[in-house]
Amino acid sequence: MLWLLLVGPTVLGPQCWAYGHNCTLGSILDKGSQCGTYAVIGLTRQIAAEIALLNVTLVALTPEQAKHVNCLSAEGCTGLLNPVALDALVEAAKARGKPITLVSMWRSAAQQYLLYQHKALGICGQTNPVSRPGNSNHEGGTGIDVDGTGRQAWKKPLKDVGWKHLSGDPPHFYYLNKKDPNTKYSLMAFQRLWNRHNPTAKIAEDGKYNSETAEALHQAPCQGW
Secondary structure: OEOOOOOOHHHHOHHHHOOOOOOEHHHHHHOOOOOOOHHHHHHHHHHHHHHHOOOOOEEEOOOOHHHOEEEOHHHOOOOEEOHHHHHHHHHHHHHHOOOEEEEEOOOOHHHHHHHHHHHHHOOOOOOOOOOOOOOOHHHHOOEEEEOOOOHHHHHHHHHHOOEEEOOOOOOEEEEOOOOOOOOHHHHHHHHHHHHHHOOOOOOOOOOOOOHHHHHHHHHOEOOOO
């Protein structure tokens, strides 16, 4: 089941088209990335919809939950999460009595690819660890990045409901287990989309990041097909 409510239309404003209608993930990197991942929100929406066909459950913030969880859409925050993880997140915010501000929740393979390349290329000031696409618990819907302001104060409320802080990655928390078995499905969903729209250049649909999938991501359109 997927309740698709990916960040409202404001994310698709002028900045999203800064690289033109022919924008690809590779062109963003080649031209000096915007650093945020909102430029690929169109492709991200398609990946989220495809994940639903793989029987992975993600849910969107409801208006009531959004009173307790502030998802920064301008940073590419999608507002999607594993339902159990989301319930725990809201519980933590209620316990502390104030909203928690996030720069990332569930993340698509396209978004993960951009962040991974930021780290590899040494751009955008990316100093935190970044998993290869298909390996981040963000992609499984059980990872969040908390905004820097007041981040330390969230450690205990989150820990009390099952969220754990990842040592060495200041903004990152994961729910229950560091390794989420669903992480591969975001990349698998992208691979399926790629093959559907590129029947003469098919790649493996195995959720594994390799040179062929990396090149497909590099060529993929920012706003999807």
